Amino acid sequence: MSPWVNQIGFSQRVRLEWFEQTANLVLAGNDKSAVNNALQKLLKDKVSVNGQAERGNREKIITILLKVWLNAPAKLESLRVRGLELLRGLPRADHMAVHWGMVMAVYPFWSGVATQVGRLLKLQGSATAAHVQRRVREQYGERETVSRATRRVLRSYLDWGVLQKTDTKGIYTAGTTQPVDDSLLIAWLVEAAMHARANGLTTLKDLLDSPSFFPFRLKPTHAESLVGASSRLDILRHGLDDDLIMLRKQPTKRDSP
Template identity: 65%
Template sequence: MNLRTDQIGFSQRVRLEWLEQTAGLVLDGNDRSTIFAALEDLLKDKVSIGGTAVRGNREKIITILMKVWFNAPRELESLRIDGLQLIRRLPCNHHLAVHWGMIMAVYPFWGAVAACTGRFLKLQGTAAAAHVQRRLREHYGERETVSRAARRVLRSYVDWGVLKESGTKGVYSQGMSLMIENPGLFAWLIEAFLHTLPGGRAPLKTVLESPGLFPFRFQPAAADGALAASSRLEVLRLGLDEELVMLRD
């Protein structure tokens, strides 16, 4: 695995509207200091109210927001630029998928929590926070920081509406499920997912059915046209009914 997939990084509860605001500030052409100041103003009465710590939760959230949409890792720059253009062009109800994909690419821990959650949802219809945390500690180590970060990511999923409270504390059920029909968004989200994988490749069927993409539904029949239109994806046919999708070098 590469270094990013070994790190937690995403350790705060982040609301969808904060990412939307950040993307809007970037699309308007603002520089780093202007975006940072605007986000501080946005969060001042929502997070760490009255706090003066140099690296309090508010500053950590702003770091996440800016790393997603302003200064993403170099290898994700093309993905970031195209993601911003999707936000500019697509209706607001499509934006959740764009923010999800970009966070997942920048912070693979978000996708790791999603994969654990999605597996439990598929197997038993609910996902208990304690079970998700235990699975993640098996991978990232027996640290309280892992459990705490996982809790905050799960609460973010609830805020976004893709998970909902089941009535039992700490147990969640599936929230909204979004059909991805736009070809450009279809290919872009697949590309974002591949950036979370070692080698950047996987069987197409595995990608479309990945528990890490549990809030979304795909039409496999639509894949060929959508992926063929992407300049950064390549599809190899391995057999009569198996295809491998990969990031182009």
């Protein structure tokens, strides 16, 4: 597993509406200081109430929000900009998919937990927290930080409405499942998923059917359509019906004439 994909980072319970608010602040042209101040005000009565710790839960949540929609890693800058454009133009019902994609690209751990949840839901119609924990620790290591982060991510899924509780504690079923039909959004989600993977290429079917997208139903599409919708994706032919998708190498300043 590459160092990028092996990082955890996402260690807090973060609500969907907080990501939406952050993106709206960025789209309105606010700088980092203004966005930070607005988020501090938003979360003041919701997280770490009366807390004085320099790096309390509120500060950690704000760090996550800012890293996703304001100061994403350089290699994700074009993905971030395009994601903001999608949020500006798409119906509100499609916004969750954009936030999901950007979070999984910036924090592959989110995608790792989603993959295990999605697999369990597909196999048995429910996901037990203990089973998800065991599978995630097998991948990321037997560390308390892994267990704690997994709990926070699962709680985030509940907040987002993509999982729902059952009468049995620690057992969840699928919540909201949203169709994704917009070809530009599908191409963008495929790109986001590629950034969350350790390998540099995979089959189109594997991407579209990925358990990491368990809250969504991505419309079947052809590889040519994806590449036509995103200049950052490329096709590697592999048999008649098994196209491989990869991220296209982006030119750097050193590469420029």
